[in-house]
Amino acid sequence: MSYADVNGVRLWYEVHGAGRPLVLLHGGYGSVEMFTPILPALVERRQVVAVDLQGHGRTADVDRPLRYESMADDVAALLRHLGLPEADLLGYSLGGGVGLRTAIQHPGLLRRLVLVSTPCRRHGWYPEVLAAMSAQDERTAEQMRGTPPHELYTRIAPRPQDWPRLWARTGDLLRREYDWSAEVAALTVPTMLVFADADSVPVSHMAEFFGLLGGGHRDAGWDGTDRPVARLAVLPGLTHYDVVTSSALPAAVLPFLTHEPRSPE
Template sequence: MSYAEVGGLRLWHEEHGTGRPLLLLHGGFGAVEMFSAILPALAARRRVIAVDLQGHGRTADVDRPLRYESMADDVAALIDHLGLTEADVLGYSLGGGVALRTAIQHPAVVRRLVVVSAPYRREGWYPGVLAGMPDPDEAAGERMRGTPSHELYSRIAPRPGDWSRLWVKTGELLRRDYDWSAEVAALTVPTLLVFADADSVSTTHMVEFFGLLGGGHRDAGWDGTDRPASRLAVLPGLTHYDIVDSPALPAAVLPFLTHPVSPPG
């Protein structure tokens, strides 16, 4: 458990287990603790490197906006800092956007990508979810004091008083429009998309996302030789908010990370 000086900030990361490296990127207002329920299953098979993103958890904020693109640069810089030529990267929700941007911006360092409950364009969220995205103002952050996210932040953040600042910057990030469809379609990194069947991301968007990655266009053939390199898992009985706690998540992820996949074609 230590800090890495990357991207102009001290990026907190902690390691568990041994084997091929797997980076975990948490969701908004979270920290590495967000993966506590599934960490033992992942660390039993992999060298897990869990990261606190800019302004979250034990990583103090710096004087720059919160952007998927800059946080992706931080992740790539961490992989280099650790002396790794490549790593598997799993991101959940906000961290899923960061993981996706890491593969887009730094494909050479991402061996396999897992995006959990995150869209490739902002309109992939249901309209009601978009309407409820946090307001980019300190008053909204103040109203969230006493929530589990705030209590965790107060306990582990280097500067607990930055809570309202994190709320402002995250709200501003989540209300920015984006559409990465062209860049997703150009990806060659084998990718697993994982969603809940009652996710905050629309089921239509899940299928569109998979389609951009080459999935859902043809039958795989009796022997599976025409299977795409990327895969889609929709986990039953879960939501956007509890998928990261479910044993079904590592059960879907670990086979994808360990089994051979067909080359893109």
């Protein structure tokens, strides 16, 4: 458990276990603690490097906007700082957006990519979810005082008084338009998408995203010859808010991270 000074950010990270490294990126308003329920299952098979992103958890905010692109550069700089030229990465929600941008902006740095409950364009969220995201600001931060995320932030953040600032900056990020479809279609890193069947992302976008990665275009054949490199999992009985803590998540992703995908001939 330590800090790394990268790109002007004092980035908190924790290392657990041994083996091939797997980087974990939490969701919005969270921290590495988001992964506590599934950490033992992951650490049993991998060396886990969990990161607190800019302004979250134990990583203090800095004088720059909160952007997926700059946080992706932070993650890439951390991997180089740690001497990890080819790591796997699992990102959830906000962390999934950062993970996707890491793969796009730093090709060759990641060996495998897992995106949990993450769309590839802003309008991949349900309209009502987008409306809620757009409304996030300092007033929302006040309404969230006393909740478990706020209590954790108060306990671990270098500047607990920055809670309203985090909501304002995150709201600014979530109101920005983006569509990374073309860049997703050009990705070469083997990628797995994981969603809940009652996610904040409609099933239509899950299929669209998977299609951009080369999945869902044809039958794989009786021997699996035409199976795509990309993977898609829709986990039953879960939502956007509990998929990251479910034992079904490591059960779904560990085989993808462990075994070499069969390349199409």
